[in-house]
Amino acid sequence: MENSLTIARIGEILEGLATDGLYWANNEYDKKRYQRILELAYQLGTEPVGSTDPVPRVPVTPKIGVDGAVFNQQGDILLIRRKDTRLWAMPGGAVEIGESPSVAVVREVQEETGVIMKPLSVVGVFDNWMDRRELAHHLYHVVIRGFLAGGGIRIQESEILAASWFNPTELPDSMAFHPGHYGRVVHAVEGAIGVFD
Secondary structure, eight states: GGGGGOHHHHHHHHHHHHHHHHHHOSHHHHHHHHHHHHHHHHIISSSSOOOOSOOOOHHHHHHHEEEEEEOTTSSSEEEETTTTTOEEESSSSEOOOOOOHHHHOOOOOOHHHSEEEEEEEEEEEGGGGOSOOOOOSEEEEEEEEEEEEEEOOOOOTEEEEEEEEEEEGGGGGGGOTTTTHHHHHHHHHTTTOOOOO
């Protein structure tokens, strides 16, 4: 993928990262840094080089997240216990600018759990507005089924309390899952392909 990046595409990626950084920055130093990155991104091709007053862009469409439905050789599914809600979920996170969903899910699963995933198929695309109404972001979750290809459980302690393999017949109670995840896990366990809501 790196070889296919053009100067203009690098500018677009930097623009997206800087826009998100400006949104999340909680001090003036970081805001100035992200603003400078945004200005440089415009000069790489997302805006005419002569533009002196770039218009800030705020994402207005849903963000994309990926969840990994990872199965081991025994047919157990990998679940994480999130630190923020203390509830169970599939490992996953946001797709980064310039990253495909299949690359993102492998990265997120490995970052959070230490497990290396081999992605196989899309279980479905799920809208988090169907799960809950008080949201930081409107997200579409792409759930990708795959299998254990290497690594071992080593949790990312800043975000994850625990990670474990579960026999599909012995899952935690549905109320112990992060919003939306229980239903997605059930779809993954049942072998669904292409579900959407």
